Amino acid sequence: MPSLTMESPIASEEKDVCVVIIGAGPAGLATAASLNYANVPNIVLEKDNVCAPLWKRRAYDRLKLHLAKEFCSLPHMSLPWKLPKYVPRAAFVSYLDTYASHFHVDPLYNRTVLSASYDEAAARWRVEARNTTTVVEVDDHHGPLLETYLARYLVVATGQNCEGIIPDVPGLEGFSGEWMHSSEYQNGLGLTGKNVLVVGCGNSGMEISYDLSNYDAKASIVVRHPVHVLTTGIVYIGMKMLKFLPTSMVDKVVVFLSRLKYGRVAKKHGIRRPDEGPFFLKEKTGKTPTIDVGAMRMIKMGKIKVRPGLTRIEGDTIEFEDGKKARFDAIIFATGYRSTVRKWLKGGEDLFNANGMPVVGFSKGWKGDHGLYCAGFSQMGLAGISMDAMNIANDIILSLSPLK
Ligand SMILES: Cc1cc2nc3c(=O)[nH]c(=O)nc-3n(C[C@H](O)[C@H](O)[C@H](O)COP(=O)(O)OP(=O)(O)OC[C@H]3O[C@@H](n4cnc5c(N)ncnc54)[C@H](O)[C@@H]3O)c2cc1C
Numbered sequence: 572m573p574s575l576t577m578e579s580p581i582a583s584e585e586k587d588v589c590v591v592i593i594g595a596g597p598a599g600l601a602t603a604a605s606l607n608y609a610n611v612p613n614i615v616l617e618k619d620n621v622c623a624p625l626w627k628r629r630a631y632d633r634l635k636l637h638l639a640k641e642f643c644s645l646p647h648m649s650l651p652w653k654l655p656k657y658v659p660r661a662a663f664v665s666y667l668d669t670y671a672s673h674f675h676v677d678p679l680y681n682r683t684v685l686s687a688s689y690d691e692a693a694a695r696w697r698v699e700a701r702n703t704t705t706v707v708e709v710d711d712h713h714g715p716l717l718e719t720y721l722a723r724y725l726v727v728a729t730g731q732n733c734e735g736i737i738p739d740v741p742g743l744e745g746f747s748g749e750w751m752h753s754s755e756y757q758n759g760l761g762l763t764g765k766n767v768l769v770v771g772c773g774n775s776g777m778e779i780s781y782d783l784s785n786y787d788a789k790a791s792i793v794v795r796h797p798v799h800v801l802t803t804g805i806v807y808i809g810m811k812m813l814k815f816l817p818t819s820m821v822d823k824v825v826v827f828l829s830r831l832k833y834g835r836v837a838k839k840h841g842i843r844r845p846d847e848g849p850f851f852l853k854e855k856t857g858k859t860p861t862i863d864v865g866a867m868r869m870i871k872m873g874k875i876k877v878r879p880g881l882t883r884i885e886g887d888t889i890e891f892e893d894g895k896k897a898r899f900d901a902i903i904f905a906t907g908y909r910s911t912v913r914k915w916l917k918g919g920e921d922l923f924n925a926n927g928m929p930v931v932g933f934s935k936g937w938k939g940d941h942g943l944y945c946a947g948f949s950q951m952g953l954a955g956i957s958m959d960a961m962n963i964a965n966d967i968i969l970s971l972s973p974l975k
């Protein structure tokens with residue numbers, strides 16, 4: 572008797588659309604909303620089954636927006652005035668849901684884009700997505716449904732935070748405790764009393780180590796490279812000053828304030844500051860300074876221990892670059908993310924490099940050839956996302972305009 576087996580995907584008919592947007596995070600939602608606002612037909616393909624899954628499922632509970640509200644609204648609809656200056660995650664999620672429904676953004680969920688390539692002859696982007704909701708049967712053959720979209724314009728909004736990076740640490744496979752990427756960390760429940768190592772001192776690492784110590788876990792944080800540690804207040808002052816002062820001057824003030832606040836603790840625990848200023852580094856490399864939400868106080872009190880880089884793991888014992896060894900029950904890798912654009916986008920070398928990041932400078936890298944765009948790769952957080960979305964929508968509207 573022939574049995575039904577999972578086989579190659581079954582293709583559906585090709586659909587013609589004006590704009591395909593890949594990804595329903597803040598960048599995809601903002602671009603779709605800006606296009607809907609001008610009645611430009613578009614569809615959003617999202618691999619997850621909710622919008623903004625990063626904010627709904629892959630962020631820790633105590634997360635708040637690190638930048639003041641005024642820098643975090645999406646186009647055409649401000650964050651509600653009644654929200655606090657630093658918006659908590661749940662409130663931001665509900666803003667995103669309201670935003671999507673207000674602008675009638677209705678993503679197609681459970682659609683994983685497997686490939687996108689430009690068809691010269693048809694002058695269209697051919698986007699193939701696997702529909703993971705539906706399994707189709709044809710005769711005795713069944714398989715996932717493969718959908719093809721032909722788009723005049725393609726907007727890549729899959730984000731810089733698509734996939735967590737786990738560094739190669741010798742012995743990690745044999746680690747006897749549990750380990751995870753920061754995107755899987757929710758809170759310190761279950762880690763009370765445990766020795767937990769947080770690797771990385773960016774925003775996620777610092778905040779997670781602070782969260783752990785609030786749950787009475789014995790947290791240590793690995794600080795390998797020089798880092799600028801600032802308060803939300805110092806960043807706010809810096810961003811306001813940037814509007815009328817050159818970066819070099821703003822950096823001087825910001826570093827001075829940070830030294831006043833953290834100079835002694837940092838020195839005592841071997842936390843070094845980069846030679847270049849935080850806003851200069853942000854503009855040049857896209858790297859964000861670390862915003863302290865309480866971890867530095869815990870470090871000062873000795874509740875969080877600072878460690879240098881780790882060299883290897885054996886069973887439950889971790890060895891550090893200073894030769895010291897210690898036992899740990901859990902490791903959380905707050906070691907960043909990578910873009911996965913290069914896994915599915917064919918071509919587009921004018922816009923994306925081999926790492927799936929824009930080739931051009933950080934603020935002008937939103938437009939490629941043949942109607943290819945990217946939103947959310949400017950390394951400028953939600954403010955950059957809003958700018959990208961509006962630039963892209965305006966550019967598409969202009970190119971569709973009969974007066975052109
Ligand atoms: C923990 C954390 C805190 C942050 N805090 C702030 C902050 O306070 N302020 C700020 O300005 N910025 C912050 N950021 C940075 C940035 O604003 C967010 O990462 C934001 O969510 C980026 O939006 P995005 O739409 O570009 O990407 P994402 O939110 O990552 O959305 C991309 C979407 O694309 C989908 N996708 C990916 N690949 C495919 C595929 N092949 N097919 C279909 N769909 C796909 C994903 O499922 C996802 O829904 C933070 C980032 C992180 C990780």
Ligand SMILES: *[C@@H]1O[C@H](CO)[C@@H](O)[C@H](O)[C@H]1NC(C)=O
Nearest residue numbers: 619620621680681703704705
């Ligand atoms: C996505 O797929 C899952 C099954 O894989 C299904 O339960 C869910 O309802 C689907 N969601 C949407 C929005 O289609």
